[in-house]
Amino acid sequence: MAVGSGKLSRFWNAARTYFAHDDPLVATANLVALVVLWNQPFYPLYVYWSVGPDIAPTCYTFISTPFFLAVPALARVNGRAGRALLPLAGIGNTVLSAKVFGVASGVEIFLLPCVLLGFVLFRPTERVISIVIAAAGLLAFTALHGHYGEPVHTYSVEEYAGFLKMNALSAGTLTAFIGLLVMDLIGRRVGG
Structure with a gap:
């Protein structure tokens, strides 16, 4: 075994331990986080390929990285808080991205999986938390849409079309992934 492969194996084992949890809802939140x-470092490349070479504004999206990384740590202290941090970090990242790229980028579509997470990560007895998170996502769209001011960088009409296509595909894929995770949760609950 090569020296580097041992370090990589230890890293993967540590990451698996960090993101693992006995509560299936927390484990689901950790997996989405x-x-x-995993995708955040590639976001500048996605923008480069889909939109154009001006990727400097994508650096703002890394402000949310510590919040997503903190989801498992917080969940170990308080499962509800950890589960709530995930969609709230997503809403915050989406609002920041809408300011940075402009609403024409279609980035606000990521509010949909955030609202969905607010509903699927909580038990019926925690419904108030779900409603508050969903309200935060809907409020972010209704109150802020069109009120961000000038974006950090303005793109061309063609570039915004690429942005919209990329963000719709990404948000749709994330939503479908969440749906698959929910199917697994339901399957465990009903034994099917």
Whole structure:
């Protein structure tokens, strides 16, 4: 075994332990946080390929990285708080991205999986938390849409079309992934 492969194996084992949890809802939140974290470093490349070479504004999206990374740690202290942090971090990242890229980028579509997470990560006895998170996502759209001012960088009409297509595909994929996770949760609950 090569020296580097041992370090990589230890890293993967540590990451698996960090994101694991006995509560299936917390484990689901942790997995979604991991997927978001895994994709964040590639976001500038997605923008480069889909929109154009001006990727400097994508650096703002890394402000949310510590919040997504904190989801499992917070969940170990308080499962509800950890589960709530995930959609709230997503809403915050979406609002920031709408300011940075402009609403024409279509980035606000990421509020949909955030609202969905607010509903699927909580038990019926925690319904108030779900409603508050969903209200925060809907309020972010209704109150802020069109009120962000000038974006940090303005893109061309063609670039915004690429942005919209990229964000719709990404948000749709994330929503579908959440749906698959919910199917697994339901399957465990009803034994099917």
